[in-house]
Amino acid sequence: MSVAVVIVAAGRGRRLGGGTPKQYLPLSGECSLQRAVDAFLAVESVARVVPVIHPDDASLAKTALVTIDDRRLMSPVAGGETRARSVLKGLEALQDHRPEIVLIHDAARPFVSAEIIAAVIAALDKADGACAALPVVDAVWRAADAGPPQPVSRDGLWRAQTPQGFAFDRILDAHRRHDGSAADDVAVAVEAGLHVRFVKGSEQNYKITTDDDYARALSDIAAAKD
Template identity: 50%
Template sequence: MIPTAHQPKPHRSIETVAAVIVAAGRGTRVGGDIPKQYQLLDGIAILRRTVDLFRAHPRISHVLVVIGPRDADCAAAALPAGIARVLGGDSRAASVAAGLAALPEATTHVLIHDAARPLVPAAVIDRVLEALETTPGAAPALAVTDALWRGATGLVAAPVGRDGLFRAQTPQGFDLAAIRAAHAAHPGGAADDVEVALAAGLEVAIVEGHEDNIKITLPGDFARAEAILAGRRTKERQMDVRLGNGYDVHRFGPGDHVMLCGVAVPHGRGLQGHSDADVGMHAITDAIYGALAMGDIGRHFPPSDPQWKGAASDIFLRHATGLAAAQGFAIANVDCTLVCEHPKIGPHADRMRAALAAIMGLDLARISVKATTSERLGFTGREEGIAAIATATLVAQ
């Protein structure tokens, strides 16, 4: 954490927070035919990405965008319906002042953010809001760690001490009444709203920023921002673990064997069903569908369709396994419990595991098949049928 020199003081409680997104500039250094905030970053307008971050934050009740006088059409194309907009002025300070003046009356605090910072983590916003509980102003920053020089005519003129120096970021948060008054009193020309606040004597707390919170300024910044987005997607996928469960029941009927987890087990009766009634494989299949949030066997193989009458259940399991792979998931493990009095499952469990492993393309160690009885209770206890419960774990590849 960044150490701060401010002494916390009692302050007006945060009741209603609005975000002002400053998007009135032209951003000419980045190039292109339209202002940088309307250019696409990984297929989505920069301004839209920025606005969506603040719309999604649970403590922000209102988002207002300050746009340039010539950018109404661009803004309409980039922004979702219902987002409030106001025209900016001929300077950043004038644009911010216009945004502050247009906020709802109930607003107590405001976050002022650059439209060209579309990757600010929610944790940075949280830290600013937390600091505003005790100070009239707060802003994120990163301590300067590189050596600094002062240069002249292309040569190093002198080293500059870096102690106490920070790289400023946004959002910069303030008590709304205080920052309005500060802007009204400021002569203009400030680099950011912290400078305006300091000129008015407001205390501004420093909170920890983030390296991802870059400001897109030059053409090369697009590649850097896209790399950050790609890294986030990779991390999200690495953390994406899905769990599904399945349950199935089939009653006994005429026959001399039952199909359980791909193995024909000798028995004095068979299991009745539209397919081969493999209750274990059905439960596993539904567990995989469930982990994918893609329904159940009946959705993909309707029993009303005659082509599935008597079908081997491995067709269903192969389909579910293929869907998981197509969605970018690997099956980490499967656990199936068969509930019955008879037949005895133990002597056949390893063959069942091997059959399932072959169908799903998994190592045997990732598949569990076990059995229990219901202590002579219920339909399984009365030996009217067999039930199966299964759990499948999927992980993003």
């Protein structure tokens, strides 16, 4: 099975303090983008990896990826005005290679495991799409400016992670038909009528979004070296 990967690194990281986008912040000698790319290049079935970056981040991406010597790593492509449009740019960069399936992953998730990647790929044998996810276990409330908070049932609620994998031709067509507003690729797939399965993610597969997340990532890396 031919597998390609889109690494979405076009975000600007506005929720994280400082001027450097989160995917390029140093993590013990490597940034999150580099760690994410390395994780997928370590998978033998992966034939292509294409990073999608913000047009203003070409220099940052070059510095992050210059040490990776692997012909499967394609040159970064510039993203679009939304996450979904950026994913579409990545998919279109892959279309001449005609992969059977594609995995779409957030560059700000540097700790994705080989087990999660394998589980998403395996789930695509019986579905059009697959998503790493975790069931919601905390109490959930809906709050409004007026009136008391209202409890929300956790039954059937999941926290989506990445990678999210799909039959390549079907997700490319779905993104081309989509208006570009979706928060993730499962939303695009479901809107297009694709059958998507969830597979078990990991709490360690977190996304670096806030200063606390970044501090946690640094701590986790330091602990792993001890």
